[in-house]
Amino acid sequence: MAKEHPVKIEAHDFNFHYGAKQALFNITLRIPERRVTAFIGPSGCGKSTFLRSINRMNDLIDGTRVDGHMMVDGTDVYDKEVDVVTLRRRIGMVFQKSIPFPKSIFENITYGLTLNEKISKTDLEEVVETSLRKSALWEEVKDRLHHSALGLSGGQQQRLCIARAVAINPEILLMDEPCSALDPISTGKVEELITELKDTYTIVLVTHNMQQAGRVSDFTGFFLMGSLIEFDRTRTIFTSPAKKETEDYITGRFG
């Protein structure tokens, strides 16, 4: 297991309810720092719900309820003292669909930064360049930073969203099926990016694509019907899974 690494996120008997329907059952796991952790599982198994529980995006849905603990750096994020805005500033998120704001590329990246503080233009330009370089987009867009972000291609938009998340300098990067709407070339670029970013960030990745989990992740969790079936090093999961269900899923017998 992940014992030799410092733990960044820790769930302990975590349960999640959408109204009367329970979506997560007693999830207990520890996500190591500065590694890529992938969650796999069939649709509706709760992996996205778990991911969105880490930065409390599920708060936006009416009638949800949690119990158990979700610790980030040893603090329960569902504690009453926790300010959800501050929490989200430390946890970047990339969604399945690329959602650039209808603003310029420059404004998209600086959006998170300029929310609470005034930053000089030169500093902003520096952050934009660094973030775009990190997300391997700089060469493609450096000449049109002040054009609308909606003019970019789908793959570029998704990398822009990653740049936007990286720009606020978070510690954790949550990615909810970031490549599911992308073509193989763009997927390759995003995966390359994930591998580069894991030196700086703790990355949690939800994916439908098992090959992708195998390619980019260090640890893999397998979800089924709202329960975490197995969590281990990716190599172990893919070569000698401990549970029958994991093996069935990975070898393609279902799901």
Add this chain to the structure above:
Amino acid sequence: MSNPFRKQNRHPGEWIAEWSIRLIASASILVIFLIFVFVFREASSLFTSQNETPAPSTSSNGQPVSEMVPESYGGEPDVYNADVEEPTAAAAESGEEGAPGQFIYKPKNPKYPEIYNPASGLLPADIDELPEDHIAETEPEQRELFSNLTSTTWQPVGEVPKFGIVPLLIGTAKTTLIAILIGAPLGILAALYVAFFAKRWVREIVKPGIELLAGFPSVVIGFFCLVTVASFLQDVTGIPYRLNAIVGGIGLSLAVIPIVFSIAEDALSAVPRSLHEASLALGSTEWQTAYRVMLPAAAPGVFAAVLLGIGRAFGETMIAIMATGNAPLSTWSPIEPARTVAATIGSEMGEVVWGSEHYGVLFFLGVLLFVVSFSLNAITELYVKKRLIKRFQGQ
């Protein structure tokens, strides 16, 4: 072998329904078109009839106005006496001197006829005191329609009617401006609140509630302003005029708010929810998300809402008649009464002489209203849609 693609026999009811729908639709489009044609035609009579035929305008005693204006003072007193001593054919026929519609005039002093001079606005008493050169100045020249329309006096039923539309335009602009300054921010803020902040049950009460206000009879709003708002405002501020442009503007804003709210709310709700999530995930508060992401994204729609609100305030009649004080003053002061174009048409069209100059001017005002409202709607439709498409599809 029968043809598998043989024409099926249509049900006759279906055929009838289809054709009646076509017929009714074309008829209604034709009717709308005819309304425009009619309004423009009536207004155009104002310009065409002026030069070709004598102006159809009449004074209160039935005498054509143009003939009542004396050619000069003092020089040819017999002009007036002639009128008296030689009754017109119409009076002769009726066999009765001083029949209705007959201009009877008996000057005490032929030099200074004892009548009100409509061209100079002077009473006979003043004439004695006037220096000679002033009298010369007041020699009435041919009244130009254009200079009459652009003058600053609206006295359509005077001896010489004055159709200065400037005070009406100022009054309309004044009340519309006040209405939109009050209505637009309130409507937009209410839309923001309902679209993003309100809990679901609050939204379900507030949204239909405000939209219900849009169907509120404007006469009720007018009455409310006339009675309650006007008194309240006067008690609080001590404004000398009880009914003024502010009261009217408040009344109009009550009509504007539901329109701005409902269209702005639609525009804000149409912004993809994912933008909302993306913004929150970057660590912004709900409020920052609302005004930095959602409002700009919905800006074209919100702009449309404000334009349509202006259109509503501009064309609203009943509230304007009841709450503005209805005095055609050429002042921009908001605490003085105002009279709007729509209120003028609404209150005067009912008693205007058909085909008179006044009638033509009222239709001209109607055309003005129509053109402005039409332009506002056209801008909304064309410009805003283009902007929206551009915004959501990139360059």
